[in-house]
Amino acid sequence: MAILELEHVSVSYDGQRHAVDDVSFSVEEGEIISLVGESGSGKSTLLHCMQGLLPKSAAARGKITLFGENMLELSEDRRRRMRGEQVAMIFQDTGRYMNPIARVGKQFTGYLKLHLDKSREELLELERQMLEKVHLYDVDRVLHSYPFELSGGMRQRVGIAIALSLHPRLLLADEPTSALDVTVQAQVVKELVQLCREECATIILVTHNMGVAAHISDKIGVMQNGKLVEWGSARDVIRHPQEAYTKSLLSAIVELDDEQFLCR
Amino acid sequence: MNQELLKLDQVSKTFRNDKGHAIQAVKEVSFRVMRGHSIGIVGESGCGKSTLARLITGLTPLDAGEILLEGNRICGLSGKAQRQVYRQIQMVFQDPYSAISPRMPVGTFLTEGLVHFGMISRKEAGKEAERLLQMVDLEPQLSQRLPHQLSGGQLQRVVIARAISIHPKLVILDEATSALDVSVQEQILELLVRLQKEYALTYLFIGHDLAVVRSITEEILVMKNGAIVEKLPAKTLVRDAREDYTKQLLSAVFSVREFQEP
Ligand SMILES: Nc1ncnc2c1ncn2[C@@H]1O[C@H](COP(=O)(O)OP(=O)(O)OP(=O)(O)O)[C@@H](O)[C@H]1O
Ligand SMILES: Nc1ncnc2c1ncn2[C@@H]1O[C@H](COP(=O)(O)OP(=O)(O)OP(=O)(O)O)[C@@H](O)[C@H]1O
Ligand SMILES: [Mg+2]
Numbered sequence A: 001m002a003i004l005e006l007e008h009v010s011v012s013y014d015g016q017r018h019a020v021d022d023v024s025f026s027v028e029e030g031e032i033i034s035l036v037g038e039s040g041s042g043k044s045t046l047l048h049c050m051q052g053l054l055p056k057s058a059a060a061r062g063k064i065t066l067f068g069e070n071m072l073e074l075s076e077d078r079r080r081r082m083r084g085e086q087v088a089m090i091f092q093d094t095g096r097y098m099n100p101i102a103r104v105g106k107q108f109t110g111y112l113k114l115h116l117d118k119s120r121e122e123l124l125e126l127e128r129q130m131l132e133k134v135h136l137y138d139v140d141r142v143l144h145s146y147p148f149e150l151s152g153g154m155r156q157r158v159g160i161a162i163a164l165s166l167h168p169r170l171l172l173a174d175e176p177t178s179a180l181d182v183t184v185q186a187q188v189v190k191e192l193v194q195l196c197r198e199e200c201a202t203i204i205l206v207t208h209n210m211g212v213a214a215h216i217s218d219k220i221g222v223m224q225n226g227k228l229v230e231w232g233s234a235r236d237v238i239r240h241p242q243e244a245y246t247k248s249l250l251s252a253i254v255e256l257d258d259e260q261f262l263c264r
Numbered sequence B: 001m002n003q004e005l006l007k008l009d010q011v012s013k014t015f016r017n018d019k020g021h022a023i024q025a026v027k028e029v030s031f032r033v034m035r036g037h038s039i040g041i042v043g044e045s046g047c048g049k050s051t052l053a054r055l056i057t058g059l060t061p062l063d064a065g066e067i068l069l070e071g072n073r074i075c076g077l078s079g080k081a082q083r084q085v086y087r088q089i090q091m092v093f094q095d096p097y098s099a100i101s102p103r104m105p106v107g108t109f110l111t112e113g114l115v116h117f118g119m120i121s122r123k124e125a126g127k128e129a130e131r132l133l134q135m136v137d138l139e140p141q142l143s144q145r146l147p148h149q150l151s152g153g154q155l156q157r158v159v160i161a162r163a164i165s166i167h168p169k170l171v172i173l174d175e176a177t178s179a180l181d182v183s184v185q186e187q188i189l190e191l192l193v194r195l196q197k198e199y200a201l202t203y204l205f206i207g208h209d210l211a212v213v214r215s216i217t218e219e220i221l222v223m224k225n226g227a228i229v230e231k232l233p234a235k236t237l238v239r240d241a242r243e244d245y246t247k248q249l250l251s252a253v254f255s256v257r258e259f260q261e262p
């Protein structure tokens, strides 16, 4: 069953050019979709509008149906209620969406309290569990820290832990592992896949890491200039890319067995 | 060319919070970089890479040790002397949004330093901003925008362009290309290498993607828990890695190749 359907979605920030240009696709429950593509091609914009998070200045056209609701016409109130348990988002720049002057623990508890009717101790236990899942073991310190006291990758993992904590049915993840070294990245990616498999959650992942996209997704969409230029099973897109742009993406990848040294 | 540009000698930094927790973020780190060379720093999340970078740029005061730029101590300077020195060191931050004031148009941000140091006049700023944008493959019109009106990768490129525009001696790039898709990343890396040759720039390149870090540096330092645990030549990294962590880094890479070749 399709839980998410985009029909001719276009978004413009300035009334002229389209940051997202006539994009259509549908997503089945339990699928992992990766969106890859050029910087500035509209990937973050597309994720934001799926959850109704576009700035006021932006205009969206077309239709986005999520769990049977038309997201582009939904009231702010209904939309807010969908966030958390139904849809959760991991932002590309977690730091910018966190409150810089509140401790991580306070923000985490605040998020959980909106949705769960549990005691402080129970919430704290859940927070600990989630942080350990993303390999943050120094839990007490992390909860007691202000965002700026954490490293970039630690902040990013806090964002992931918060988003996963309510077991959302749809997870929108914008570059969730871009600041993580490969060892942690592998763990986090596993955690995402597990969520998906165990709870039949659906994941839409924006990533520039073609390796991650190839390894975990069922389908891959390639964006360029606001358009979805390629869409297909991960296998097909990686093995038989149709578009020149997809081919160039694949050929620009540097891997360790390459003898590529730019500096000499 | 064969001059030492930067030298760190037993540099340490400990953070303490109000509960008395102490985190030793950087532990007795020593290394040197020659002018015109590039050195890479890799290591797990939270191991102290960004802190080390902030110590070198003077943004965070160090607890112990010494940092020398061209043989001169640069820690603990103040006033004019400090500004003079830190003009020579530019940093591209891991989180580009934190580097730029949310209300400053991109064009102003790009040329502010150039105007301040008298390298161009205020009148020339507009043109120069457009030139810098083109240099990193962005449209000139973006110079009117505010930072949050750019995509993550676009802003990252703006920050890189500004850092190299004033031709500093040392550029510290903290995960500077991590937010970029591979094709733009490739362009930026090539641009960095070209500018390095042109202006004899020295890079300290912090990253988590070993393949990328290796492609633009000569030597790689592996950090763990605040300390440098291994120094490896970029060329023979795969063969020479001894430390467990380095080997893990090498093995955990998600390869696309294995998918392409059935
Ligand atoms: N608030 C805004 N106002 C005006 N233009 C915007 C705004 N946000 C984004 N844009 C523009 O819309 C286009 C798409 O941006 P978006 O952030 O969706 O790209 P992206 O694919 O996520 O890129 P990246 O990989 O660099 O994060 C870009 O050209 C960007 O400059
Ligand atoms: N201002 C601060 N106050 C307290 N602790 C800090 C501060 N800045 C950094 N730390 C701590 O120092 C350690 C090293 O952080 P740093 O940002 O240097 O890591 P990193 O190697 O850059 O990691 P990442 O790859 O995730 O960016 C972390 O445990 C972090 O929480
Ligand atoms: Mg984006």
Ligand SMILES: [Mg+2]
Binding pocket: A151, A152, A153, B049, B050, B051, B094, B174
């Ligand atoms: Mg860092």
